[in-house]
Amino acid sequence: MRTRTFAACRRDARGGSPGRGFTLIELLVTISIVAILAALAYPNYREFLINMTVTDNTNHLVSALNMARSEAVKRGRAAAVIANDGDWSNGWQVVVAREESAGIIEDTPVSPGATAAACATYFDDAVSGDKKVSSCLLHQDALADSYTIFGANDAAGTQVVFSPTGALQEGGVFEFSICRPPEFADPKKSRRIRVAESGTFESRRDTTGAPAGDCH
Numbered sequence: 001m002r003t004r005t006f007a008a009c010r011r012d013a014r015g016g017s018p019g020r021g022f023t024l025i026e027l028l029v030t031i032s033i034v035a036i037l038a039a040l041a042y043p044n045y046r047e048f049l050i051n052m053t054v055t056d057n058t059n060h061l062v063s064a065l066n067m068a069r070s071e072a073v074k075r076g077r078a079a080a081v082i083a084n085d086g087d088w089s090n091g092w093q094v095v096v097a098r099e100e101s102a103g104i105i106e107d108t109p110v111s112p113g114a115t116a117a118a119c120a121t122y123f124d125d126a127v128s129g130d131k132k133v134s135s136c137l138l139h140q141d142a143l144a145d146s147y148t149i150f151g152a153n154d155a156a157g158t159q160v161v162f163s164p165t166g167a168l169q170e171g172g173v174f175e176f177s178i179c180r181p182p183e184f185a186d187p188k189k190s191r192r193i194r195v196a197e198s199g200t201f202e203s204r205r206d207t208t209g210a211p212a213g214d215c216h
Helices: 005-014 024-075 116-120
Strands: 079-083 093-094 138-140 148-154 159-162 174-179 192-196 201-205
Touching: 024 079, 024 093, 024 159, 024 201, 116 138, 116 159, 148 201, 159 174
Parallel strands: none
Antiparallel strands: 079 093, 079 159, 093 138, 148 174, 174 192, 192 201
């Protein structure tokens, strides 16, 4: 008579022999393959993030320019995009020339201060009923670390002022260069915004030879 061992009975009860796990060598090989694949993929992922950030910075600035120009035409007074503390990399504000209580309107908008709080409390001096009219319509915070924007025109290059006709109040052309972090500098992959004297603007890639800087 054949005698079955206790271990054999346990294997039958579980439905077969126990599964085989990974050996240490197999585990190390798998980890090595994953590490190699991650190392190969990371530069592409990093490049994707940099390009997305440059594009976002460009789109935010274009949106601010569009808002300032539209408000200048709608309100019949100058409106501007002004660099915070004179540095576009610190962000910007969209500010409309204020109407004074005597009905006098400023010739050129003035920044109320470089903070979001200062922007939020900046109103016309002239009050229509109980409703105050905001003169600071948008506050944009500083860019992420290492990203920069440079502006240039015939004047200081720290504000773009639109007249009530939608044209640039100071005339000429205003240029922006939206740059990548210095350690990944590449003019071909940086962005450029050109604001024409008529007030229209366009955005394109490649800052090579741009008046505001080529992002080297």
